[in-house]
Amino acid sequence: MPIDFTLTAAQLRLRAVAREFANDILAPVVRAADEDPDPQSAFVRVKGAYVEAYKLGFATGFIPKRYGGGGASNLDLQVISEEICAVDPGFATVLLVNGLALMPLVWFGSEEQKRKWLPPASADPRGEYLAGWTVSEAAGAPGGTANFDSPAPYPAGVSLTATHDARNGEYVLNGEKYWPCNSGGWDLEGANVNVCIVRTAPEQGGASGLSAILVPRGTAGVSYAQPISKIGHRVCQNNHIRFENCRVPEENAFAVGHGDLCINRAFTWSGPVAAIAAVGVARSAYEYALDWAKTHTAGGDGPIMRHQAVGYALADVAMRIEACRAFSWKAAHYQDLNDSEGHAIGAMAKVFCGETLFDAVFKTMRIMGVNALDRRHPLERYLREAAVFPLYDAGNLGMQMRKIWQVMANPDFDPRALMESRLTPFEKVWPPRP
Ligand SMILES: Cc1cc2nc3c(=O)[nH]c(=O)nc-3n(C[C@H](O)[C@H](O)[C@H](O)COP(=O)(O)OP(=O)(O)OC[C@H]3O[C@@H](n4cnc5c(N)ncnc54)[C@H](O)[C@@H]3O)c2cc1C
Structure with a gap:
């Protein structure tokens, strides 16, 4: 049977464990965390749940087994993420960011670097390990994120500079980052390690002037301001980081010139993963609205589900959720077949599901009516959470759509490759070749 949406026995177990974790351990803490006006305090409120998630292997399960991880497939991550995101997508982002930080090391690091930095991620006896993916910068010049690959030299693109001090065998980092998740750690003294994208050649454009560098906790010259206070995903910590003459051994650099x-x-x-996160949130909004429609009359002579308009709206939401789950799974399956690559389809799933399901969540509010605005009900939170999807994880307009465009503009692009799950060529040129 070549097409089969049935989960394996192991995936069914994974889903049951993830669902139980989300409902029994995560759900009791997220409401108060979301309402905490202090973003760092909100983050710390979910630390206990994080430790439990870590023990279950959700925090670093994506790391290959040979480096101490769980060797989870992209499809496995789909199953876990939907369940966690149905309860809190901000918490799932904390887990995801460990992967955003460490997977580049898996793909681009030397064997020595992998052996040094990856096994500790899954071997923390306290279960508190965090990795920060430290890329984004505040809007402006220098700064900005979407144009990281601009061909123009500094101050266009990434502005955190790393000057090579060959005499001492070090890089010296200067500049700021804004938005990175996890980077400040549980105490704003730093994550266990931050994988930073830096400008090693400021006179060159982003396609050759960027590199990655590992900055471990305790490195002098790094400071973390109070995290950003956001409207959604409030339990994940987004940092404002300053680097002032921060010295890092040169052996911590990887992907030099290929950041x-x-x-x-x-x-x-x-x-x-971001695509299925949107599915998780929309699923919860849909289930709440469906239940409401079947149990509330709005003063009429029966539940509002009797109104065709309400039924059609719910059907529309349900269709979108099914379509988006299928698309997310397809994209993850494609990546499993292609060593986690899939520049067009990964972006397509992220853009399509995030946009489609933001609308779907708003539709659930229209079904429920004005009571959806009452904060006693969860729909206003789901809307705030859903508003993040088109904007985070590389914004749809500035980064993800551009990636799809770049793949399609390549003269060697085969439009049937996605359908047939074959790898599409992706090149580091900006703008894409006509
Ligand atoms: C919950 C959450 C978690 C996050 N986690 C992390 C993290 O762990 N690490 C990290 O580094 N960042 C993180 N971010 C930041 C996130 O990845 C953003 O997607 C990233 O900063 C890019 O934002 P942006 O697309 O708005 O770019 P910006 O550079 O701010 O661009 C803003 C807008 O300008 C327009 N624009 C700019 N350039 C172009 C262009 N070339 N083509 C078309 N339009 C353009 C687009 O409309 C774009 O949306 C997180 C953000 C959130 C909310």
């Missing part, structure tokens, strides 16, 4: 590829590949890997 752009790290960014592209990481946000390709995460695309299907």
Whole structure:
């Protein structure tokens, strides 16, 4: 049977465990965390749940087994993520960001670097290990994120510079990052390690001037301001980081001259996960609205589900959820077949599901009516959470759509490759070749 949406026995177990974790351990803490006005305090409120998730292997399960991880497939991540996101997508982002940080090391690091940095991620006896994916910068010049691969020299593109001090065998980092998740750690003293995208050649454009560098906790010259206070995904910590003459051994650098590829590949890997995150949130909104429609009359002579308009709206939401889940799974399956690559399809799934399901969540609010605005009900939170999907994990307009365009503009692009799950060529050129 070549097409089969049935989960394996192992995946069914994974789903049951993830669902139980989400309902029994995560759900009791997320409401208060979401309402906490202090973003760092909100993050710390979910630390206990994180430790439990870590023990279950959800925090680093994506790392290949040979480096101490769980060797989870992209499809496995789909199953886990939907369940967690149905309860809180901000929490799932904390887990996801460990992967955004460490998977580039798996793809681009030397064997020595992998042996040094990856096994500790899954071997923390306290279960508190965090890795920060430290790419994004505040909007402006220098700064900005979407144009990381701009061909123009500094100050266009990434502005955190790493100057090579060959005499001391070090890189010296100066500049700021804004938005990176997890980077500040549980105490704003730093994650266990931050994988930073830096400008090693400021006179060159982003396709050759960027690199990745590992900055471990405790490195002098890094400071973390209070995290950003956001409207959604409030339990994940987004940092404002300053680097002032921060010295890092040169052996911590990898993908030298190819930091752009790290960014592209990481946000390709995460695309299907962000897509299924949107499914998880929309699923919860839909189930709440369906139940409401079957139990509330709005003063009429029966439940509002009797109104065709309400039924049609619910049908529309249900269709979108099914379509988006299928697309997310397809994209993850494609990536499993292609060593986690899939620059077009990962981005497509992320863009399509995030946009489609933001609308779907708003539709569930229209079904419920004005009471959806009452904060006693969860729909206003689901809307705030859903608003994040088109904007985070490489914004749809500035980064993900551009990636799809770039793949399609390649003269060697075969439009049937996606359908047939064959790898599409992706090149580091900006703008794409006509
Ligand atoms: C919950 C959450 C978690 C996050 N986690 C991380 C993390 O772990 N690490 C990290 O580094 N970042 C993280 N971010 C930041 C996130 O990845 C953003 O997607 C990233 O900063 C890019 O934002 P942007 O697309 O708005 O780019 P910006 O550079 O701010 O661009 C803004 C807008 O300008 C327009 N634009 C700019 N350039 C172009 C262009 N070339 N073509 C078309 N339009 C353009 C687009 O409309 C774009 O949306 C997180 C954000 C959130 C909300």
